[in-house]
Amino acid sequence: MRKHLRWIFLLAALSLAQLAQAQHPAPLTHVREVVALSNAQAANGFPVRLEATVTFVRPSEKNLFVMDGGFGMYVRFARDIGLLPGDRIEVTGATAPSFKPITVASEVRFIAHGNLPPPKLATFKDLIASKWDSQYVQISGHVLSAALDDSVPHSLRIRLKVPDGTVEGIVAKPGQLHPEDILDADIRIEGVAGGEFDGKMQMAGVWLDMNSEKDVVFLHRPATDPWSLPAMPMNDVITAYRFSNQSHRVRIYGTLTYYEPGALAVVEQQGRSMLAQTNSMLPLHSGVSVEVTGFPLIAGESVRLQNAQLRPAAKVASILPRTVHWENASTGEDAYDLVTMEGQVVGVVHDSRVDLFLIFSEGHLFSATLRHSSSDAAHASSEPSSPSIGSTVRITGVCFVDEGNHWRDRLWFDLHMRSLDDIVVVRQPSWWTVKRLAYLITLLSAVILVAVIWVGLLDRRLRRQTAILARQSQEDAIRERRLARQEQQRSHILELISSSEPLPEVLREIQSMVSSRLYGAACWFELNSSSEDSASLERPAGPAIVYQELFSPEGASLGSLLATPMLRTSADSEISSALTAGARLAELAIDTRRLYSDLRHRSEHDLLTDIPNRFSMEKYLDKLMRGAARNEAGGNGAIFGLIYVDLDRFKQINDRYGHRTGDLYLQEVTRRMKLQLRNGDVLARIGGDEFIALVPILRSRADAEEIAIRLERCFDEPFDLDGYHMHGSASVGLAVFPEDGATKEELQRSADVAMYAHKETKQHTKQYLDAMAKAMQQVGIEDL
Numbered sequence: 001m002r003k004h005l006r007w008i009f010l011l012a013a014l015s016l017a018q019l020a021q022a023q024h025p026a027p028l029t030h031v032r033e034v035v036a037l038s039n040a041q042a043a044n045g046f047p048v049r050l051e052a053t054v055t056f057v058r059p060s061e062k063n064l065f066v067m068d069g070g071f072g073m074y075v076r077f078a079r080d081i082g083l084l085p086g087d088r089i090e091v092t093g094a095t096a097p098s099f100k101p102i103t104v105a106s107e108v109r110f111i112a113h114g115n116l117p118p119p120k121l122a123t124f125k126d127l128i129a130s131k132w133d134s135q136y137v138q139i140s141g142h143v144l145s146a147a148l149d150d151s152v153p154h155s156l157r158i159r160l161k162v163p164d165g166t167v168e169g170i171v172a173k174p175g176q177l178h179p180e181d182i183l184d185a186d187i188r189i190e191g192v193a194g195g196e197f198d199g200k201m202q203m204a205g206v207w208l209d210m211n212s213e214k215d216v217v218f219l220h221r222p223a224t225d226p227w228s229l230p231a232m233p234m235n236d237v238i239t240a241y242r243f244s245n246q247s248h249r250v251r252i253y254g255t256l257t258y259y260e261p262g263a264l265a266v267v268e269q270q271g272r273s274m275l276a277q278t279n280s281m282l283p284l285h286s287g288v289s290v291e292v293t294g295f296p297l298i299a300g301e302s303v304r305l306q307n308a309q310l311r312p313a314a315k316v317a318s319i320l321p322r323t324v325h326w327e328n329a330s331t332g333e334d335a336y337d338l339v340t341m342e343g344q345v346v347g348v349v350h351d352s353r354v355d356l357f358l359i360f361s362e363g364h365l366f367s368a369t370l371r372h373s374s375s376d377a378a379h380a381s382s383e384p385s386s387p388s389i390g391s392t393v394r395i396t397g398v399c400f401v402d403e404g405n406h407w408r409d410r411l412w413f414d415l416h417m418r419s420l421d422d423i424v425v426v427r428q429p430s431w432w433t434v435k436r437l438a439y440l441i442t443l444l445s446a447v448i449l450v451a452v453i454w455v456g457l458l459d460r461r462l463r464r465q466t467a468i469l470a471r472q473s474q475e476d477a478i479r480e481r482r483l484a485r486q487e488q489q490r491s492h493i494l495e496l497i498s499s500s501e502p503l504p505e506v507l508r509e510i511q512s513m514v515s516s517r518l519y520g521a522a523c524w525f526e527l528n529s530s531s532e533d534s535a536s537l538e539r540p541a542g543p544a545i546v547y548q549e550l551f552s553p554e555g556a557s558l559g560s561l562l563a564t565p566m567l568r569t570s571a572d573s574e575i576s577s578a579l580t581a582g583a584r585l586a587e588l589a590i591d592t593r594r595l596y597s598d599l600r601h602r603s604e605h606d607l608l609t610d611i612p613n614r615f616s617m618e619k620y621l622d623k624l625m626r627g628a629a630r631n632e633a634g635g636n637g638a639i640f641g642l643i644y645v646d647l648d649r650f651k652q653i654n655d656r657y658g659h660r661t662g663d664l665y666l667q668e669v670t671r672r673m674k675l676q677l678r679n680g681d682v683l684a685r686i687g688g689d690e691f692i693a694l695v696p697i698l699r700s701r702a703d704a705e706e707i708a709i710r711l712e713r714c715f716d717e718p719f720d721l722d723g724y725h726m727h728g729s730a731s732v733g734l735a736v737f738p739e740d741g742a743t744k745e746e747l748q749r750s751a752d753v754a755m756y757a758h759k760e761t762k763q764h765t766k767q768y769l770d771a772m773a774k775a776m777q778q779v780g781i782e783d784l
Helices: 002-023 031-035 124-128 234-240 434-498 503-517 572-604 614-633 650-657 659-676 701-713 744-778
Strands: 047-058 063-068 071-076 088-096 102-112 136-149 155-162 165-173 186-197 203-212 216-220 250-260 264-269 272-278 289-299 302-312 338-350 354-361 364-371 392-401 413-417 423-427 522-527 546-551 557-564 640-647 682-685 690-695 719-721 724-726 730-737
Touching: 031 047, 031 063, 031 071, 047 186, 047 203, 071 088, 071 186, 124 136, 124 165, 124 203, 136 165, 136 302, 155 186, 165 186, 234 250, 234 272, 234 289, 234 302, 250 272, 250 302, 250 392, 264 289, 272 289, 338 364, 354 392, 434 503, 434 572, 503 522, 503 557, 503 572, 522 572, 546 572, 557 572, 572 614, 614 640, 614 682, 614 690, 614 730, 614 744, 640 701, 640 744, 650 659, 650 724, 659 682, 659 690, 659 701, 659 719, 690 701, 701 730, 730 744
Parallel strands: 071 102, 165 203, 272 302, 364 413
Antiparallel strands: 047 063, 047 088, 063 071, 088 102, 136 155, 136 186, 155 165, 186 203, 186 216, 250 264, 250 289, 264 272, 289 302, 338 354, 338 392, 354 364, 392 413, 392 423, 522 557, 546 557, 640 690, 640 730, 682 690, 719 724
């Protein structure tokens, strides 16, 4: 039997351990476990505690990449704790969704200095497919462009041409590495593979994060200086264009007419202009001469330079804007040229990033914008004010034309201004505008409205005086009906107090009565009791103005009745009368329910041990029988157990130690037995030394037998009560529904028979042991 119990205890412990693990999942301890999750799973915030090696760290951008066991992961961590590439760290945090699952770190602990993992040889095909995402890789290629990146202080941005595509990279600490050192060089770079992403976190390019200049290795230095290439006329730039990123580098020069650092530049020379896409952050301004080197690209039906590098040129050639008309600009004829146009302002929008003007010219619309990212946006000769709507203005700017088919339709164009100096007011708007006409109409409408209101007020005054007399008679009738209704409410509440209606319902009726007497004012109780009855009485919004304290018959405070009456409609005497009446009824209701609850508890519980008595046990047993019958009718087998416990030699304890010690013994026995039961089990005292335990949730008879054994074994430890040291025991009988009885009486009888059989077995065993001891004494054998 004990061997079976040992297995039962072991299975129960394993079940509890699995339940605890399901409620509190164990932390993920390896990088591969995190990256194996889906984004939907990572959104659950699984705990993470793992060790890994740092491959890239930049606290200013919350960037921390780690690797372990051949798997890489991004960790969001903003604090600078002095980590270096190769350091071994412990990361504590939780998973989160991103392009792929990441870890949001709450703590990062340094363990030891170490070395970076060996880089994996990568191809563009692997990188664009995210095969090596967040892993330390190596790739070789030809440098298309290089520029210092002010968006990430003290970093160098590189664009590399590799087989099948281009790779962007940024060196966090370039040291002595300068853009001009590596332009057109063949290099090998090592860094953490990632991607450029759009606003939807979709892959939009390949990106490598490099720690320092040591991660850039020259394979071949540039054969020639790209700035030594012969300058090419803009008309001939297209001859160097080749498909699929195979264009040849060219060099042009001209006057810078528009410049957004790190994005684009427009250069004009001898009536020709060209757009250059560049990462250059040089402090240049429009009007200066520049040299540009880059690779031709055909996009938007125009030739432009990509991966362009800029530098100031010694030549100086000023460009004057050319006056154009909408008819010409809308065909794309003046694309990227510095032009000037006139028109009327019909709309103005100011934003933190752009100032936009909608211009009406020659029967058509176009837009003029001043982008704050322009190099000249903050430079103006004076403090120009934004032109108002209706003004006639002259605008100077570079003409940017939307993509489209100009052979079929006109194109939308936008003049990119360099500063607010580029918009000049030619003529102020006429005073007699549609806006001012609207103001005048509004004023006349207001005068007419005031006259109508004045006539209406006179008519209302006459009507009010007529209605006062009628209202007084109505109020008298309403007052009589209100007094009758209040008396009916009071009688109804007294009936509820005398009935078995729950206390919250009675208090709500009292609230309703007081609220009615105070003309609908908010009313509520704040009781000192923490019972569920009072917890449901929520306090409405608004300050408490008046209150009436509640007292029990013994003088103890029960709480307060509060109200927020409208003082304009409620006199002080009415407020006091209503609160006093409600408070007295509430005191009566609370005291009545307290007496009822106390009597009910006494009728259902044993006064000595404070556990259910025979009456409560019978009711609960009836409930179990009904539930079991329903489950059997539904085809679900359901069993429960009834354990009969009879204390051995309780009368001798009373006779030897006294009834006070006997009572303490019963209370201690009750405490020990309750500790052996589960949540949902019920222990009841049905006699002086008789108890019944109801075990409602069983999978098999073995579960009930295990509980019965625990109840019997809880008497093994001796009792120290009132200065006496004594031993106790009990006889236990078990009956299981429906195996041992299909009715309440049969089940109790079976348990009683089992208990007496147990008691007789113990007595026979004791008699046998006593006889053996006596026989051994007679033959001279000492007790072992």
